[in-house]
Amino acid sequence: MTIPDTMTAIAIAEPGGPEVLRPEERPVPRPRAGEVLIRVAAAGVNRPDVLQRSGSYAPPPGASDLPGLEVAGEVAALGEGAARFRVGDRVCALVPGGGYAPYVATPEPQALPIPGGLSMVEAAGLPENHFTVWVNVFGHGALKPGETLLVHGGTSGIGTTAIQLGKAFGATVLATAGSPAKCEAVRALGADRAIDYRAEDFVEAVRDATGGRGADVILDMVGGSYVERNYRAAAESGRIVQIAFLGGAKAEVNFSLLMTKRLVHTGSTLRPRTVEEKGAIARALEEKVWPLVAAGRVRVLVDRVFSLAEAADAHRWMERGDHVGKIVLRVEG
Structure with a gap:
């Protein structure tokens, strides 16, 4: 899998309304020790993204300043010591930030295999919730x-x-x-x-x-x-x-x-928790909940799908409050 040097991500130009979400060229992140790099197919839109955009929910130290806390896609590269997944594996992940982008790096314990026959759009709505x-x-x-x-x-x-x-x-x-x-x-x-x-x-x-x-x-x-x-x-x-x-x-x-x-x-809040804490939650989900998802007993209710370039419209839709279930961004390229 060829990984480019740069990508077009959605950044927060300044604190404000949905219009401050704008495309921006960024370096493709490289996975650090214990991390996986994911080629993103879809990213979930969540209320904390809206809060971060408005300037009231800063990312934790060391996290990407790009919005986006959950993604689904394929493993593109492995950092030193990351051994559970292989390049090409289909995964969904809770990420510390940076999900509104074609590539994102995340600690390997926060990534999970996509259960059953879920699509990438459905899988992108799994982790945060x-x-x-x-x-x-x-x-x-x-x-x-x-x-x-x-x-x-x-x-x-x-x-x-x-x-x-x-x-x-x-x-x-x-x-x-x-x-x-x-x-x-x-x-x-x-x-x-x-x-x-x-x-x-x-x-x-x-x-x-x-x-x-x-x-x-x-x-x-x-x-x-x-x-x-x-x-x-x-x-x-x-x-x-x-x-x-x-x-x-x-x-x-x-x-x-x-x-x-x-x-x-x-x-409680989820984002500031340690990798070890999030990894323990991930293991419990994989053991107790993922089989229910694979069997169709628990499903991801997707309300609307927007393209990555339409992130501002996705935020406007979330703020209207008319959605039922998940709002998801489809990431192309």
Whole structure:
């Protein structure tokens, strides 16, 4: 496989709106020790990309300043000591940055074989969502079979993944969404109860669906006014896991419920974790989740596909909030 010296990537010219995403000539990265170089066929678009573009989510030290946290493609080269994959292998990967490009380097432990017969576009939507849901719902949230999981933002990439994995591992799943059509979409994915948050109070809906008991685990990307409402919607000894603050990072909360219901409110970010931590998550996914994906029991719901040159349009579509599932960039050349 011939590797060029330069490539046309999508860079962030300056913090701002989608229009600041512009093509730029960059050197093709060379894999360092323990890394693989991937010739990218498709890249997932995620909310952290939008935050990075706007200037509110800087990449960690040593990471590429290009956006893009997940890709699918073929292994193009191996860094010293990288031995699991061979050149030409089809892989998807969680990358530290740089996914909006024809080539990206990533630590080998963060790359996974593409399960089953998934296309490159589908595979590009696997890593970020599955890493995030696995570590937060099943790790920090400790969801068990027979428990109830409440997923906020049920039609997002994270939400569609959490619904499917919750059901696959034996939970009752409730999900919020913002319209009747979106509620129908989450029911089609297996949610036991879809809650239109614009038309009904999710706290009362959760209580009704659980016979007054509440949800054992709540996956929340909203924050803001949802914080105290999550406390009211949670079951005794419930676990609320915070993964974003789309509704604001500040809230006025009566913490007495935290004590009287013995709640745990925790949260995490994925990008700053060490390679070792991400590698451990990858191994768990390959063992426990990839067989479900290969069997078709868990699927990647792709909403829209844009070309790499249309990255700004992809960001505009994400910010509209009308998508159901993943937004993916197809990388050509």
